[in-house]
Amino acid sequence: MSAAALKIESLGIRFGGLLALDEVSIDIAPRSIHAVIGPNGAGKSTLVNLVTGIYAPTTGRVILDGEVLTGLPTHRIAARGVARTFQNTELFTELSARENVLIGLHRHLGYGLLASTLRLPSFYRAERDAARRADELLALVGLEAQGGTAAGDLALGQQRRLELARALAVGPRLLLLDEPAAGLRAAEAEGLSSVLLRLRDELGLTLLLIDHVMRVVMGVSERITVLNYGRKLAEGTPEEVRRNPDVIAAYLGGSPHGA
Template identity: 60%
Template sequence: MTAPLLSIQDIGVRFGGIVALDGINIDVEPGAIHAIIGPNGAGKSTLINVVTGIYTAGQGSVTFAGQTLNRLKPHDICRLGIARTFQNTELFGEMTALENVMIGAHRSGGYGPFVAATHGFGFAAAESRMRAEAMDLLELVGIAEDAAMLAGALPFGKQRRLELARALATRPRMLLLDEPAAGLRAAEIEALNNILLDLRARRGLTILLIDHVMALVLKISDRVTVLNFGRKIAEGLPAEVRANPDVIKAYLGERAANAIAS
């Protein structure tokens, strides 16, 4: 049996008296697209923040490729091969799309602070390589023609793609996507579906995503985990999760769940 690439074991998080996550266990297999869904306040973003080192869990452990992530800083977790996007786009609006992606590529730039400050030996060659890599990534997500545009001037759907390209520039083994389809139109969601499937097929990326948009989650996910009020209430294949009474109740409410069951 293949060992999980990411293993989340018994994670608990409290904010004062509020229980955000309560004993969450999730294994993400290598090369899988694994979705986490749930209503607002279910704890989805909190979980991704724990995995990426923004929050520290009060209990439990997170391991990636056999290495424990507990108490590592976000930049150290990124170096291990985990990249993420955010629920609200976090771009440098006054920089071009190309420059935004090049920022992600600087993690593997091949020169240190001194060379960067003095433009010393190797700087020009490294910058040229990163520029070419960034253009390739913009092409991959379908916005190469916008390379010279300021990120803040891009339409929202293209900003989502740009943030994805910047995450890819860190050369991750695993992508964590926090509501990547939020605010997108149907055609944009379909395009995003194709991009994510292509990344898995061509680059072997493992993808963990959270979203409310079921057209994204159910179409491309290999496995789905459902959270509600900080607890895992279901997990399985998309068709199994969609038919689960507890999931229907969490999304539609008690009355709607009873109506469907009858």
């Protein structure tokens, strides 16, 4: 998996009379973790939906490694190496953890309808390769012992990791994470942070992270962009953002020392 460099240029969208995102520009360096934070309603999830093609922007464009993604359907954006997770877990709860990851691997299977129907050697070979890759991805996110467990029986922190593994099955260069630490206990959030750092360091992925859990955001991000009312309020290193008085007033609350 190669690294990605994402450029978000003057991206904006209106929903009727509501300006949900107002010409936001962000440059995300290759092989980095770049967080986007802000109060509820600031436009964070809208930004992710624009990058992944769920919404069409009113203004601006999205560029991945020099290729314009804006205007492409979601499946073509995914085929260019963009994967995402959602705020709410979207797993097949009755299927095992391994089967959930195998679903994400479907476009990489190297056989067609004929080989599947006739059970040709290429079918069994591809199935074995997919099962091995699924187990590798589960191990990467710390779920090697839960491959046979139904997704619905996993703890919330494990379900969040399983969603990561399934997103990785697509073979992304760019991974967008929409509040992966929401609802996690402190130990689970710490474990998630370790996984995100592994994805950056071992796979060379570029990650766009949205979260309200400052322990995770400040611990893993090289740079942070702050949105407020659909506009870009601030951007910088975690320490710069932590001490920015506008950010403290709008989002973190209290004084710079308390933040």
